Amino acid sequence: MIEFCTRRRMVLAILVLFSLTVVTLIVEGRWSNNHKIAEVNAENESSCGSEPVKVIESCQQCSTLEINAGQVYCLKTGYREQIQCGKGKHKENVFKRSCKVDPWVEERKFWILELITCIVGIGTYGIVRHRQGILDQQLMEKVNRQIAA
Template identity: 40%
Template sequence: MIEFCSKKRMLAVVFTLVTISVVSVVLETRWSAQHKVKEISRKGKGDSNETCKLGKEKVVESCRECLADELFSEKKYCQETGFRTVVACEDGTKIMRMCSGTQWLEERNFWIFEGVTFAIGILSYGLVVIRQHRLDRMLREKIDRQIAADI
């Protein structure tokens, strides 16, 4: 069925699909960012976040992914988001809190996914071209045999 499409039609379809994909990614990114801000502001400091007793604190380690053993042991600060930050209190104690994750990590994962998808697409295209050349060669050989048999 696809072999009946002209190159212009195929390019138009591919261009349309790429445009739709880009628009949907942009819209989803904006909606997702707004949605997360509202959700985090509604949560505030939940019961899974510890606080310093004196109120003064300093961030020791910025927001990072929880380690595998923390997720496995079901720590409170890793349950909701899977990210944690380390805070040092004025009295010297260190506590861990949940945080919403980092935007760059989500973007990195998205671009890794896009890169893998692109690589699979290029590989698939290459295999289709190779297969088409093989089928064309087989057809030429068959026609050559038919012409040689008629002489």
């Protein structure tokens, strides 16, 4: 079946599929409400009560060790921040809690992955085309030698 497709048809099919993928990603990113990052529960605030909260360490991805240890603050979103309750600088007032990561961070990571994949694909295509040119040239030289003999 694929043997009957010309180069033009294959390129056209790939471009159509690529265009549909991009349109789907844009529509999904703009209009979808289903993929919101999980809200942080009220239990994060319960450790401080009504005291003022100061963020000591901003929202960061949990380490593999924390996730494997089953830390409660890493299980919900996979991200954590360090907070301090009250105005004192005592060690007992410092806690870690889960936090929401900005959606644009995840979107940026996705587009970087897509860009790298595209670059690798174009590079491989160039290598294949170059190799095919070498093989075609060798074949033509072989045919010319056979004709000359």
